[in-house]
Structure formats: C-alpha cells, structure tokens
Amino acid sequence: MDQDTPQSKAHLWLSPVALGIVALAAVMGWAASFVGLHEYGMTSMTGFGYWTAWLVPATFDGAAFACTLMTYRASIHGRSALRARLLMWGFTAVSSWINWIHQPSLETRLVAAGLPVAAVAVFDIVLLEMRADYEARSGRTKFRLRPGLLVLRWLVDRTGTTTAFRAQITAIPVHQLIGQAAPAEIPAPEPTPTPAPAPDPRSATPAASPAPPTPVATPITEITKxxxxxxxxxxxxxxxxxxxxxxxxxxxxxxxxxxxxxxxxxxxxxxxxxxxxxxxxxxxxxx
Incomplete structure (x- = not known):
C-alpha cells in the first residue's frame, strides 16, 4: 500500500495518540489516588498538616511509579524485572488499601481502591508497548510465550510440542540465563620440564654420556579442503x-x-x- 494513502497516514498517528491517551488515563488515576492519600494523611494521621500530608501519596504512589519505570528500564536492557514488578504491585496494594479504609461507603471504597490499580495496570500496558517498539527498532527479539497458541498446539501434537519446547529452552546458554558474559577459554598450563639428576661423583663407574635426543615425530594434522x-x-x-x-x-x-x-x-x-x-x-x- 502506498504511504500517501489516508489509511497509511492514519496508521502513523493512531499508535502515538492511543499510547498518549492510555498514559493520560494512568496519570489521572495516580492523581486521583494522590488526592485520596493526601486526605487520609490530613484527617487520620496525627502530626500531618496540609503540606506534610503530601508525603503519604508521594511515598506509596511515587514508589509504585518509580518501580514501574525501573521495570521498563530493566526489560529493555535484557535484565530481570521480577523484583521491580513485585515492588510496583506491592506499593500499589498499600495505596489501594489506604484509599479503601478512609471512604465512608462501599461504592466509594471500590472506586477509590481501584484508582491506583487501574493506573499501574494501564501504565504497565504502555510500557510493554514501548518495550516492543524499542526491540523492533533495535532488532532485539527475545523468547516469548504465547499461552493460547502453545496450549492449542499441545492439544493437537503433544509429543512434538514438548520436544520443540524443550529444545528451545535448552538452546539458551546458561551464561545468558544468569546474566553473565560469555565465559572465556582458559588456556591449559604449560608443562614444567623436570631437570635431570646430577651424576654422583663417588660412583666408581663413569657416567655414560647422554644419548642424543630422539627426534619426536611431529604429528601431521591434515585438515583437508x-x-x-x-x-x-x-x-x-x-x-x-x-x-x-x-x-x-x-x-x-x-x-x-x-x-x-x-x-x-x-x-x-x-x-x-x-x-x-x-x-x-x-x-x-x-x-
């Protein structure tokens, strides 16, 4: 299809606009959660005023946002992001619980508790798309699972799917799984020559002259063309x-x-x- 057609032009701006809208929704969810945690700090926590109460949302929602960014950074550089992702959802759970307990009715509790969860979930989707775009531009592809297609093929061909899956896993080098560089080859130590024992001057028989060294035939390794x-x-x-x-x-x-x-x-x-x-x-x- 020609690039000047209306459909191709729409494709160029549709993806950035969609990502921008999703990111804006995530920011709105975090902002609403900030307001709820700030209100909780002013009304329910002793010693917190208007300005100091902002430290409460900055701690929990800010930590969740920072862990989300660290998850994205670790992912695009090929490092494990499990710890950052667990911390991201842990801080989000604390923020959701605070939003839940300081609301008066069940309806408002459900809405308030869902604000930080929705923000993190939506922003996590944005980071996954950004990571996929980064890998497509830099030519970095990783082994990914497609659970639906994997289960479907396993139902059709169980033995072949299991064999192919095992071969794909075992083909990954161990140094890549543990995050280390490729091991360098260690050269074999050279043998140390043993000095010949000195002749005993007290011996009655004169020492025989050493025999000339026998030339060792060098094996000819022919690597044929x-x-x-x-x-x-x-x-x-x-x-x-x-x-x-x-x-x-x-x-x-x-x-x-x-x-x-x-x-x-x-x-x-x-x-x-x-x-x-x-x-x-x-x-x-x-x-």
Missing part, C-alpha cells in the same frame, strides 16, 4: 573422521566408508561422500 566441499559435519564428528583417516593412512590402506561408519553414525551415501572427500594421491589430500 575437501571437508568444506563434502557433507557438512559438526566439529566433534569432523575430529572423529580425521582420527579414523589418520589411522587408515598410518596402516597404509585406503580410507573407506567402513572407517567412517566405525566412528560416526551416518547414512551409507553420506559415508561414501565423506570417504571420497578424504581420498588421497601420493599421501596428500585432494583439493
């Missing part, structure tokens, strides 16, 4: 196949599909492809 052209294998399988290929080469025989089957479980045609990719000419791997 044919691996990139052959079937794609995980790194553990590649190491196993390379070890089997080295054994076959040391024994002076041809590397076959039976050697592949001895170390990894793959179909017969794939084993033939792997063996063909490791075929050699004069001891060198073919490109």
């Amino acid at each position: 044919a691996v990139s052209k052959g079937p794609k294998l995980p790194p553990p399988m590649v190491k196993a196949v390379q070890a089997a290929y080295t054994r076959a080469r040391d024994e002076g025989r041809e590397f076959t599909a039976d050697d592949v089957h001895a170390v990894i479980k793959v179909p017969a045609d794939k084993a033939e492809q792997i063996a063909a990719s490791y075929s050699t000419t004069n001891g060198h791997a073919l490109a």
Whole structure:
C-alpha cells in the first residue's frame, strides 16, 4: 500500500495518540489516588498538616511509579524485572488499601481502591508497548510465550510440542540465563620440564654420556579442503573422521566408508561422500 494513502497516514498517528491517551488515563488515576492519600494523611494521621500530608501519596504512589519505570528500564536492557514488578504491585496494594479504609461507603471504597490499580495496570500496558517498539527498532527479539497458541498446539501434537519446547529452552546458554558474559577459554598450563639428576661423583663407574635426543615425530594434522566441499559435519564428528583417516593412512590402506561408519553414525551415501572427500594421491589430500 502506498504511504500517501489516508489509511497509511492514519496508521502513523493512531499508535502515538492511543499510547498518549492510555498514559493520560494512568496519570489521572495516580492523581486521583494522590488526592485520596493526601486526605487520609490530613484527617487520620496525627502530626500531618496540609503540606506534610503530601508525603503519604508521594511515598506509596511515587514508589509504585518509580518501580514501574525501573521495570521498563530493566526489560529493555535484557535484565530481570521480577523484583521491580513485585515492588510496583506491592506499593500499589498499600495505596489501594489506604484509599479503601478512609471512604465512608462501599461504592466509594471500590472506586477509590481501584484508582491506583487501574493506573499501574494501564501504565504497565504502555510500557510493554514501548518495550516492543524499542526491540523492533533495535532488532532485539527475545523468547516469548504465547499461552493460547502453545496450549492449542499441545492439544493437537503433544509429543512434538514438548520436544520443540524443550529444545528451545535448552538452546539458551546458561551464561545468558544468569546474566553473565560469555565465559572465556582458559588456556591449559604449560608443562614444567623436570631437570635431570646430577651424576654422583663417588660412583666408581663413569657416567655414560647422554644419548642424543630422539627426534619426536611431529604429528601431521591434515585438515583437508575437501571437508568444506563434502557433507557438512559438526566439529566433534569432523575430529572423529580425521582420527579414523589418520589411522587408515598410518596402516597404509585406503580410507573407506567402513572407517567412517566405525566412528560416526551416518547414512551409507553420506559415508561414501565423506570417504571420497578424504581420498588421497601420493599421501596428500585432494583439493
């Protein structure tokens, strides 16, 4: 659809206006709760005057509002917001209870108690939409549950849904679940050479001259270029196949599909492809 059409123009301003109206409703609910808590501080609490009574709503409703903002900030940065959300609803419950006890009738109690609850609930929806917009702009997507669709699929295919859900959960790295950076690889300590014992001068037999060091054959690890052209294998399988290929080469025989089957479980045609990719000419791997 063209961007100059009336529907596309309406879509551009409809979402900000809707969020603004919802946020305004939340602010109105907090303002009405402020008035109720201020009245309670003046009439029911000893030692509070007109100005000092504003400390009561500023404490409870202000704390709920601050925890709401902290919930949003923690969410968009990928941190856990459970503690801030619990505190947000805890302060809201205290504010709702104060609004309830200082009203004279049941009807006014219900209205007064619902003011802070409505404000926090509506503002929480606004923060969820703001978080979704932020993730869409920055390209940050997170694993989210859709309970309705999840239950519907589980009713249709219980085994497949359980397997897919378990695979999705186990694919999340542990360092991301606990909020730490990726663990760095610790290099293995180098072995310390042990000095040879000094000859005993009291010995009758002269010490034999040390034998010349036997050259240690450096194992030649050939990473064939044919691996990139052959079937794609995980790194553990590649190491196993390379070890089997080295054994076959040391024994002076041809590397076959039976050697592949001895170390990894793959179909017969794939084993033939792997063996063909490791075929050699004069001891060198073919490109």
